[in-house]
Amino acid sequence: MTRVLQRFIYTTQVSSHLIQLQFGPFNSTTQRRWKKPAVTAQTRLEDRTRDLKLDNLMTNLRKLSLILSFHSLMSGRRRGPFVSVQIMSRWNRIVGLNVPIGGFLRKYPHVFDVFPHPVKRNICCKLTSKMTLLLQEESNAIRDMESDTVNRIKKLLMISVTGTLHIHALRLIKRELGLPDDFRESILSKYNEFELVDLEIVKLIDRDGVPEDLKVAEVEKWREREYKEKWLSEFETKYAFPINFPTGFKIKAGFKPKLKEWQRLPYVKPYEQKESFRASSCGGIERFEKRAVGILHELLCLTVEKMIEVERLAHFRRDFGIPVNVREVILKHPGIFYISTKGSTQMLFLREAYCKDCLVSPNPVYIVRRKMLDLVLMRRRNTRELTRRPRDVKESVGGDWNGGGDLEGDFVISILENFDDDNDDDENDQ
Numbered sequence: 001m002t003r004v005l006q007r008f009i010y011t012t013q014v015s016s017h018l019i020q021l022q023f024g025p026f027n028s029t030t031q032r033r034w035k036k037p038a039v040t041a042q043t044r045l046e047d048r049t050r051d052l053k054l055d056n057l058m059t060n061l062r063k064l065s066l067i068l069s070f071h072s073l074m075s076g077r078r079r080g081p082f083v084s085v086q087i088m089s090r091w092n093r094i095v096g097l098n099v100p101i102g103g104f105l106r107k108y109p110h111v112f113d114v115f116p117h118p119v120k121r122n123i124c125c126k127l128t129s130k131m132t133l134l135l136q137e138e139s140n141a142i143r144d145m146e147s148d149t150v151n152r153i154k155k156l157l158m159i160s161v162t163g164t165l166h167i168h169a170l171r172l173i174k175r176e177l178g179l180p181d182d183f184r185e186s187i188l189s190k191y192n193e194f195e196l197v198d199l200e201i202v203k204l205i206d207r208d209g210v211p212e213d214l215k216v217a218e219v220e221k222w223r224e225r226e227y228k229e230k231w232l233s234e235f236e237t238k239y240a241f242p243i244n245f246p247t248g249f250k251i252k253a254g255f256k257p258k259l260k261e262w263q264r265l266p267y268v269k270p271y272e273q274k275e276s277f278r279a280s281s282c283g284g285i286e287r288f289e290k291r292a293v294g295i296l297h298e299l300l301c302l303t304v305e306k307m308i309e310v311e312r313l314a315h316f317r318r319d320f321g322i323p324v325n326v327r328e329v330i331l332k333h334p335g336i337f338y339i340s341t342k343g344s345t346q347m348l349f350l351r352e353a354y355c356k357d358c359l360v361s362p363n364p365v366y367i368v369r370r371k372m373l374d375l376v377l378m379r380r381r382n383t384r385e386l387t388r389r390p391r392d393v394k395e396s397v398g399g400d401w402n403g404g405g406d407l408e409g410d411f412v413i414s415i416l417e418n419f420d421d422d423n424d425d426d427e428n429d430q
Contacts, residue, residue: 044331045339051246054349055342057357062343064376067111069095071127082126096344109386110378134372141364142178150191152177152302154214157204159270159295161321164203169315178304178365215271218301239266242352243335267291270298292322292329304365306353310339310346
């Protein structure tokens with residue numbers, strides 16, 4: 001017994017700064033405070049119910065985004081439509097590619113056409129004719145939807161508190177809105193409804209003269225259908241939003257009454273003038289957050305693919321009058337929005353617009369982009385039709401055929417494998 005007490009005293013003295021007795025004969029009456037776990041946007045993001053279909057779609061869209069980034073860099077060069085693969089290997093950090101360029105090109109033979117230069121004998125790459133035709137078809141679809149694009153910009157300017165928007169913010173989401181690359185000259189400067197107040201600020205001239213049908217939000221059309229088709233009361237549908245929870249969503253006790261009360265809560269709609277409110281008033285904060293939900297819902301409805309990067313929303317907070325934490329508001333409503341964290345960015349989806357991983361109401365631009373995605377997902381299937389003859393290589397490169405020797409039929413795979421081996425040897429030497 002004495003040895004046990006001596007050992008206990010020795011260990012307590014040695015590690016007194018590390019070990020703290022929680023409860024004992026001398027501190028049994030000490031009160032202990034238990035901290036309530038914090039519920040923040042990060043904890044909600046980690047604990048949310050994942051939608052596997054949308055996550056898988058985001059993973060595939062990431063591959064398409066890499067390919068379009070390479071196309072943007074390739075089209076910026078002046079030496080013809082093809083680029084040396086050695087030069088493309090230097091663009092990995094710019095694009096965000098973390099695999100060797102040879103392996104990446106070998107995965108998508110329906111997108112990238114790899115061939116040896118007939119004169120310099122180095123390996124070159126260009127887009128296939130299928131991918132080039134789809135890119136041209138996308139630009140044609142965007143040009144044909146110019147009137148719809150003008151209406152989208154008008155609606156965004158009407159949502160703005162001051163009736164103005166920064167062109168830089170529009171430039172960041174030009175692909176999501178279906179805007180052409182030169183929208184500042186081809187749309188903003190072309191139509192008299194817009195006025196360039198500054199080099200980077202656009203304003204809607206006659207805000208009151210806009211047709212009434214443009215002042216109706218998409219959720220208002222859904223409410224009208226619910227009221228007429230399902231015979232619901234106006235009290236239930238006047239301020240409600242479509243709710244679609246993901247598969248596996250756990251409904252806790254007391255969640256349904258709170259959701260029903262929130263659906264009936266009135267708020268200032270996106271195209272209405274912003275009213276002043278007090279935070280101490282009954283439901284003041286909740287109404288303001290619901291207005292933010294309505295603005296985000298309308299913004300997603302104006303996009304082509306009903307999705308947008310979460311980081312881009314920060315550029316519209318001041319113009320739209322949303323001083324609250326946008327990410328936290330989004331995560332509070334998993335039945336309306338979904339954030340996918342697949343890839344290097346966080347993408348916000350509108351849940352009601354998707355059935356599994358496809359849009360419920362597709363548009364021409366979305367259809368073309370879906371064809372691009374299908375071409376990417378083909379990977380190495382049906383590659384027999386891609387086998388070309390040497391004369392096709394000569395025509396694709398152009399110029400005089402000064403090289404000697406004949407080219408074999410299937411040369412792409414061996415060339416890329418040798419290119420990967422050379423890169424690995426260079427990395428090992430470094």
